Amino acid sequence: MAISGSTRVFYILGDPVAQVKAPTVYNHLFQQHGIDAVLVPLKLPAGAVRGFLQDGGMAAENIGGFWVTIPHKGALADLLPAKDPVATVANAVNAVRRRPDGTLEGALFDGIGFVKGLDHFGIPVTGRRVLVVGAGGGGHAVAAALAQRQPAALAVYNRTTERAASLVRRLQPLVGAAATVAASNDPAGYDLVVNCTSQGLQPGDALPFDPARAGAGTAVLDIIMTREPTPLLKAARARGLRAEPGFEMLVQQVPEYLRFFGFDSLAATLQADLAPIRALLAPK
Structure with a gap:
């Protein structure tokens, strides 16, 4: 160039x-x-x-x-x-x-990329019950973006309870009492469950939650940014659940970066067709 x-x-x-x-x-x-x-x-x-x-x-x-x-x-x-x-x-x-x-x-743009990925997959948030598993950096970004979509309930689980409680306190100005600390990582009763832990990055990692406990209509998302399904997603799909990887979260951020830096026309062009970005980020 x-x-x-x-x-x-x-x-x-x-x-x-x-x-x-x-x-x-x-x-x-x-x-x-x-x-x-x-x-x-x-x-x-x-x-x-x-x-x-x-x-x-x-x-x-x-x-x-x-x-x-x-x-x-x-x-x-x-x-x-x-x-x-x-x-x-x-x-x-x-x-x-x-x-x-x-x-x-x-x-x-991590959280924005995630919720735009939900739009791409046709998975709604508004009025739904959502569980975020993991309250690290990814969990904070995803939960904050989800809160802006006004879910009926937004529960956060973390192995260290105080870390989940700290995130919930940050979310409450956005969703009030809808944000709560989950007592466990049990996905039963939720419409959308998001893995925001690193479990699944390494072979032999335990699943971050048991998809067998999720209801038949539950959607499972994993923010690990691979195009291939993680063990969690494979287990969820084997049960017949809608389960999508974190790769789209990465794709959907590209127009946001470009718009932020003043390349509005290019951002609009790419948002209309993100297939070339998917190919660039994960060539076959």
Whole structure:
């Protein structure tokens, strides 16, 4: 791709960063659609984030902002004053843009990507009973986005009860008494159950909950971002349940990032047909 003196520069900050697919995906899109921009990976240690922001790392006017991955999502949320509602609940950001006056603004698209994935699958949230299993970073983002869809009940389970209670307190300004701490990970009685734990990443992991306990109409979602079904999803499908992987959550974030960084036309084009993004993120 051609890089000139007028190229708009973006970063992706992480440590490690060698595994990220964002530069491949977005640079392909920029080139394909004639956009004079480039996304560059930066391996930035956790302790260097504050200095990066304060010591001129974002001072250049042709820097448009940066994508954020581990371990920086929480640290940047603490350093940036303006965040969207989902980012506020999750206390994390995965995108930061540079405003024309040089100030920075953060946003979080994990949860938005998840609920847009539900739309893609035709799975409703409003008025439904929802159980979120796992109250880590992913659970915070997913629960906050679900809360904005006004479920009838939004229960959170975590092996450490206080962590679930902390998330529920953050959700209550959005859904009030509908947000509660679940006494167990039992999916019985819920319309939608979401695995927001890491169980399923490693061979031999125990299932995060027993899908045999779920009702016949329950939908099961897993936020582990693989296109292939996890053991949980295989078990749920074997029981005849609707069960969908976390890959779509990743796909649906792409237009959100582009819109956030000012590429509205490209975002609209891709949102109308996300098949090319799916192919880029998980080529066959």
